[in-house]
Amino acid sequence: MKKSRLEAFSDGVLAIIITIMVLELRTPEGHEWSDLWAEWPKLLAYVISFAYVGIYWNNHHHLLYTAKRIDGKVMWANLHLLFWLSVLPFLTGWAGESGFAATPMTAYALDLLLCALAYSVLQRTLIRANQGKSPLAEAMGRDAKGKISPVAYIVAATLPFLGASGIVLSGVIIIAVAVMWFIPDPRIERVMEASEGLGE
Amino acid sequence: MKKSRLEAFSDGVLAIIITIMVLELRTPEGHEWSDLWAEWPKLLAYVISFAYVGIYWNNHHHLLYTAKRIDGKVMWANLHLLFWLSVLPFLTGWAGESGFAATPMTAYALDLLLCALAYSVLQRTLIRANQGKSPLAEAMGRDAKGKISPVAYIVAATLPFLGASGIVLSGVIIIAVAVMWFIPDPRIERVMEASEGLGE
Amino acid sequence: MKKSRLEAFSDGVLAIIITIMVLELRTPEGHEWSDLWAEWPKLLAYVISFAYVGIYWNNHHHLLYTAKRIDGKVMWANLHLLFWLSVLPFLTGWAGESGFAATPMTAYALDLLLCALAYSVLQRTLIRANQGKSPLAEAMGRDAKGKISPVAYIVAATLPFLGASGIVLSGVIIIAVAVMWFIPDPRIERVMEASEGLGE
Amino acid sequence: MKKSRLEAFSDGVLAIIITIMVLELRTPEGHEWSDLWAEWPKLLAYVISFAYVGIYWNNHHHLLYTAKRIDGKVMWANLHLLFWLSVLPFLTGWAGESGFAATPMTAYALDLLLCALAYSVLQRTLIRANQGKSPLAEAMGRDAKGKISPVAYIVAATLPFLGASGIVLSGVIIIAVAVMWFIPDPRIERVMEASEGLGE
Numbered sequence: 001m002k003k004s005r006l007e008a009f010s011d012g013v014l015a016i017i018i019t020i021m022v023l024e025l026r027t028p029e030g031h032e033w034s035d036l037w038a039e040w041p042k043l044l045a046y047v048i049s050f051a052y053v054g055i056y057w058n059n060h061h062h063l064l065y066t067a068k069r070i071d072g073k074v075m076w077a078n079l080h081l082l083f084w085l086s087v088l089p090f091l092t093g094w095a096g097e098s099g100f101a102a103t104p105m106t107a108y109a110l111d112l113l114l115c116a117l118a119y120s121v122l123q124r125t126l127i128r129a130n131q132g133k134s135p136l137a138e139a140m141g142r143d144a145k146g147k148i149s150p151v152a153y154i155v156a157a158t159l160p161f162l163g164a165s166g167i168v169l170s171g172v173i174i175i176a177v178a179v180m181w182f183i184p185d186p187r188i189e190r191v192m193e194a195s196e197g198l199g200e
Numbered sequence: 201m202k203k204s205r206l207e208a209f210s211d212g213v214l215a216i217i218i219t220i221m222v223l224e225l226r227t228p229e230g231h232e233w234s235d236l237w238a239e240w241p242k243l244l245a246y247v248i249s250f251a252y253v254g255i256y257w258n259n260h261h262h263l264l265y266t267a268k269r270i271d272g273k274v275m276w277a278n279l280h281l282l283f284w285l286s287v288l289p290f291l292t293g294w295a296g297e298s299g300f301a302a303t304p305m306t307a308y309a310l311d312l313l314l315c316a317l318a319y320s321v322l323q324r325t326l327i328r329a330n331q332g333k334s335p336l337a338e339a340m341g342r343d344a345k346g347k348i349s350p351v352a353y354i355v356a357a358t359l360p361f362l363g364a365s366g367i368v369l370s371g372v373i374i375i376a377v378a379v380m381w382f383i384p385d386p387r388i389e390r391v392m393e394a395s396e397g398l399g400e
Numbered sequence: 401m402k403k404s405r406l407e408a409f410s411d412g413v414l415a416i417i418i419t420i421m422v423l424e425l426r427t428p429e430g431h432e433w434s435d436l437w438a439e440w441p442k443l444l445a446y447v448i449s450f451a452y453v454g455i456y457w458n459n460h461h462h463l464l465y466t467a468k469r470i471d472g473k474v475m476w477a478n479l480h481l482l483f484w485l486s487v488l489p490f491l492t493g494w495a496g497e498s499g500f501a502a503t504p505m506t507a508y509a510l511d512l513l514l515c516a517l518a519y520s521v522l523q524r525t526l527i528r529a530n531q532g533k534s535p536l537a538e539a540m541g542r543d544a545k546g547k548i549s550p551v552a553y554i555v556a557a558t559l560p561f562l563g564a565s566g567i568v569l570s571g572v573i574i575i576a577v578a579v580m581w582f583i584p585d586p587r588i589e590r591v592m593e594a595s596e597g598l599g600e
Numbered sequence: 601m602k603k604s605r606l607e608a609f610s611d612g613v614l615a616i617i618i619t620i621m622v623l624e625l626r627t628p629e630g631h632e633w634s635d636l637w638a639e640w641p642k643l644l645a646y647v648i649s650f651a652y653v654g655i656y657w658n659n660h661h662h663l664l665y666t667a668k669r670i671d672g673k674v675m676w677a678n679l680h681l682l683f684w685l686s687v688l689p690f691l692t693g694w695a696g697e698s699g700f701a702a703t704p705m706t707a708y709a710l711d712l713l714l715c716a717l718a719y720s721v722l723q724r725t726l727i728r729a730n731q732g733k734s735p736l737a738e739a740m741g742r743d744a745k746g747k748i749s750p751v752a753y754i755v756a757a758t759l760p761f762l763g764a765s766g767i768v769l770s771g772v773i774i775i776a777v778a779v780m781w782f783i784p785d786p787r788i789e790r791v792m793e794a795s796e797g798l799g800e
Contacts, residue, residue, distance in 0.1 A: 005607060005661055007205060012412075012615030015212030019220060020619060022286050024627070027224070027293040031301035036294075050286070054279040058272075061205055072658075076782065079654040086622050086650070093627040094636075101631035182276065207405060212612075215412030219420060222486050227424070227493040231501035236494075250486070254479040258472075261405055382476065407605060415612030419620060422686050427624070427693040431701035436694075450686070454679040458672075461605055582676065 002070045006078060010060060013082045017089060018053040021046055024093035042096030045108075048175060049092040055181045056085060056115065063122070069129045077125040081118040087111050102160035105170050109157035112174065116150045145180060152177045202270045206278060210260060213282045217289060218253040221246055224293035242296030245308075248375060249292040255381045256285060256315065263322070269329045277325040281318040287311050302360035305370050309357035312374065316350045345380060352377045402470045406478060410460060413482045417489060418453040421446055424493035442496030445508075448575060449492040455581045456485060456515065463522070469529045477525040481518040487511050502560035505570050509557035512574065516550045545580060552577045602670045606678060610660060613682045617689060618653040621646055624693035642696030645708075648775060649692040655781045656685060656715065663722070669729045677725040681718040687711050702760035705770050709757035712774065716750045745780060752777045 025042055028035035060081075067074075091111050095104040123146075156173040159166040225242055228235035260281075267274075291311050295304040323346075356373040359366040425442055428435035460481075467474075491511050495504040523546075556573040559566040625642055628635035660681075667674075691711050695704040723746075756773040759766040 002661070002665065005611065008208060008608060009611045009615055009657060009661075011205065011209045012212055012612055013619055015209055016216055016616055016619040018282075019213055019216040019286055020623065022290050023220065023223065023623065025290045027290070027297050031294075031298040032303050036303070036307065047283075050283055054276075054283075057209060058275055058279075061202070061209075061275075065202065075658055075661075076654075079658075082618075083647075083650055083654075086619055090622050090625045090627070094631075097627050098631040103631055103633055103636070107636065208408060211405065211409045212412055215409055216416055218482075219413055219416040219486055222490050223420065223423065225490045227490070227497050231494075231498040231503050233503055236503070236507065247483075250483055254476075254483075257409060258475055258479075261402070261409075261475075265402065408608060411605065411609045412612055415609055416616055418682075419613055419616040419686055422690050423620065423623065425690045427690070427697050431694075431698040431703050433703055436703070436707065447683075450683055454676075454683075457609060458675055458679075461602070461609075461675075465602065 003064065003067065006070055006075065007061075007064055010064075010078060010082065011057070013086065014053060014057045014060070017085055018050055018057070021049055021089040021092055024089060024096070041099045042093070045092045045096035045100075048178065049088050051178045051182075052112065052115075053085060053088065055178060056081075056119070059119070059181070063126065067126050067130050071129045073125050074122070074129050077118070077122040081115065081122050084111060084114040084118050088115070100167055100171065102167060105160040105167055106157045109153050109160075109170060109174060112177075113150055113153035113157065116146070116153060120146060148180070149177050203264065203267065206270055206275065207261075207264055210264075210278060210282065211257070213286065214253060214257045214260070217285055218250055218257070221249055221253075221289040221292055224289060224296070241299045242293070245292045245296035245300075248378065249288050251378045251382075252312065252315075253285060253288065255378060256281075256319070259319070259381070263326065267326050267330050271329045273325050274322070274329050277318070277322040281315065281322050284311060284314040284318050288315070300367055300371065302367060305360040305367055306357045309353050309360075309370060309374060312377075313350055313353035313357065316346070316353060320346060348380070349377055403464065403467065406470055406475065407461075407464055410464075410478060410482065411457070413486065414453060414457045414460070417485055418450055418457070421449055421453075421489040421492055424489060424496070441499045442493070445492045445496035445500075448578065449488050451578045451582075452512065452515075453485060453488065455578060456481075456519070459519070459581075463526065467526050467530050471529045473525050474522070474529050477518070477522040481515065481522050484511060484514040484518050488515070500567055500571065502567060505560040505567055506557045509553050509560075509570060509574060512577075513550055513553035513557065516546070516553060520546060548580070549577055603664065603667065606670055606675065607661075607664055610664075610678060610682065611657070613686065614653060614657045614660070617685055618650055618657070621649055621689040621692055624689060624696070641699045642693070645692045645696035645700075648778065649688050651778045651782075652712065652715075653685065653688065655778065656681075656719070659719070659781075663726065667726050667730050671729045673725050674722070674729050677718070677722040681715065681722050684711060684714040684718050688715070700767055700771065702767060705760040705767055706757045709753050709760075709770060709774060712777075713750055713753035713757065716746070716753060720746060748780070749777055 025039065025046060028039055088111060091104065091108045095101075095108045098104045152173050156170040156177075159170040159173070225239065225246060228239055288311060291304065291308045295301075295308045298304045352373050356370040356377075359370040359373070425439065425446060428439055488511060491504065491508045495501075495508045498504045552573050556570040556577075559570040559573070625639065625646060628639055688711060691704065691708045695701075695708045698704045752773050756770040756777075759770040759773070
């Protein structure tokens with residue numbers, strides 16, 4: 001019961017975050033393709049942030065699927081994750097509007113880092129709340145993606161200070177991490193399969 | 201379980217998309233009917249987009265109703281559909297604000313096309329995930345509406361370049377497709393009836 | 401199953417409509433009470449619209465509670481109601497920003513009328529879909545509030561053309577109808593009690 | 601059934617309130633850290649409001665968890681609470697944009713007071729609707745936090761009139777109350793544990 005409401009609230013917040021970003025895309029002034037094209041940094045920032053929120057929703061879904069017990073700490077850890085995700089539309093708007101200037105890019109990468117850390121805190125809080133009862137702990141033990149991502153975000157946050165090519169590289173890294181998360185994780189899928197019927 | 205959360209998230213996103221478009225309708229400056237009337241392109245664009253998102257919600261509902269299994273691919277196919285639908289408020293605002301200029305009209309029709317394609321990808325992904333277990337595959341086999349729509353959108357995306365009457369015709373086609381979808385599909389209804397109690 | 405998703409989507413849209421209106425309240429320029437006070441028409445319009453959407457959510461909840469069957473027509477009737485409710489934030493903003501000018505007041509009252517008509521269409525569609533199986537039909541038969549409201553809205557839409565005092569009277573009527581709906585309906589409560597356990 | 605829809609609607613509204621506040625954070629004009637830093641009052645106001653809405657969601661969740669019966673009065677008491685919470689984004693924007701001027705600070709503290717009062721009204725309405733059947737009444741009997749908070753808000757609403765240091769102190773109190781709520785309440789946790797399986 002408690003779990004289902006936590007999911008409902010998280011789904012609501014994530015659904016709003018992912019959709020609200022479109023409001024940062026102001027209508028182009030002119031009516032030509034060039035006017036739409038002039039917005040490309042905002043559109044690209046929107047696509048990347050949409051993918052990231054989608055990935056977080058997907059992972060959040062998987063994470064909670066096998067959990068059986070939710071306590072107060074899990075609730076706050078979850079809210080903490082939602083907080084850093086909620087800042088994403090703001091920084092997406094800044095990065096896009098600035099045409100990917102150095103500081104907004106760094107701020108964006110740092111927020112992704114904070115989201116990743118908040119997610120791993122949530123993960124650990126959930127494992128502690130479900131000690132021994134969840135097939136999750138084991139699967140998470142060798143969580144390569146979760147270990148690579150923060151390092152990649154730190155690099156992506158540093159590179160923009162090295163000039164224009166650093167910014168491009170930073171963007172490439174951010175996109176590459178998103179792509180990495182899109183590729184399904186056979187280990188988790190296996191745990192999911194195995195635990196089907198076990199999750200509430 | 202997984203399915204219900206996919207539905208909840210989709211419902212959330214669709215509910216936000218359909219409602220957020222009203223924020224593109226800026227309050228008229230003056231206080232006369234003529235000031236409201238001056239906004240007619242934005243109001244008309246709002247009505248059409250509202251109808252389209254409503255149709256997608258309705259079809260999405262039907263589509264998932266008979267599905268029994270959801271996998272990672274279905275999740276991404278679903279998110280992909282939501283992405284193109286999430287762009288609709290932005291293009292609705294552009295089309296409306298421009299008073300239905302040629303390029304915004306084409307962009308709007310192209311987004312409808314991408315939504316339709318994303319929907320049929322989701323359909324196929326769902327059928328594959330539920331191979332043989334779903335009464336859906338069969339019903340979809342002769343999906344006339346789903347085949348006519350993309351063609352209509354391509355025509356609607358091309359016509360605006362032929363001048364003012366092309367734009368009007370493009371609008372008529374877009375509205376006609378929406379009307380076509382409003383008319384209930386006896387085949388689906390029959391499958392629904394038959395599978396009542398079968399859907400989770 | 402179908403019903404629960406209809407409710408979820410409606411809850412989502414109504415929750416967004418009721419909350420999104422706060423975005424029409426732009427931050428006052430100054431930092432004094434007088435600056436906040438200068439916004440009183442927008443604040444008052446917000447309170448009234450909040451109450452109306454709350455009433456509709458409440459009634460919608462009651463209406464669907466006893467329904468057992470949902471068909472395609474119910475879905476469209478529901479979407480039709482949500483459409484007219486979704487226009488409310490826009491007209492609330494207009495009425496408030498204009499300091500309750502005649503035309504925006506009339507437009508606001510007309511939208512309330514359209515919501516009321518859409519609601520009664522939904523009611524009848526639901527009764528038809530649940531023919532004979534719902535205790536609702538009977539309770540609705542003598543629906544005094546539902547009959548008074550549209551008449552009141554028509555009067556409220558006409559009065560603003562009679563000048564300033566007409567506008568005040570129109571506002572009083574709109575508030576009075578809201579208050580009338582706040583007072584619980586013993587008949588419905590009784591049906592609810594009786595059908596407890598019958599609703600899905 | 602009724603309860604779950606009340607929760608769903610409240611979750612929706614709270615999710616939107618918490619997320620919509622990010623829209624008040626306009627994108628900084630410049631692209632330097634100093635431009636982001638210049639927004640610190642808005643960012644701080646955002647963090648505090650996010651924490652408060654999170655606390656209300658958490659408490660709301662706990663409150664309804666043990667409730668078994670919902671009636672019309674509970675619905676209106678709940679909507680009343682949501683109303684004062686819905687005003688928070690507006691006042692957060694005002695307080696932040698003004699750089700924490702005296703009047704916006706007072707208005708913000710007064711809204712927190714109104715939320716707290718509305719919450720205790722909801723609490724009492726729920727207890728009355730579940731008379732004797734809920735383990736809640738007893739746990740609430742010695743609700744120290746619920747008694748301290750309104751007093752603190754009144755102090756926080758008065759202090760800003762004493763000049764700059766009064767404003768700072770007011771802010772400290774508001775943050776302190778939030779922190780107090782973050783600390784888990786062993787009594788409630790115990791009731792929750794005990795009633796696990798009793799809540800619907």
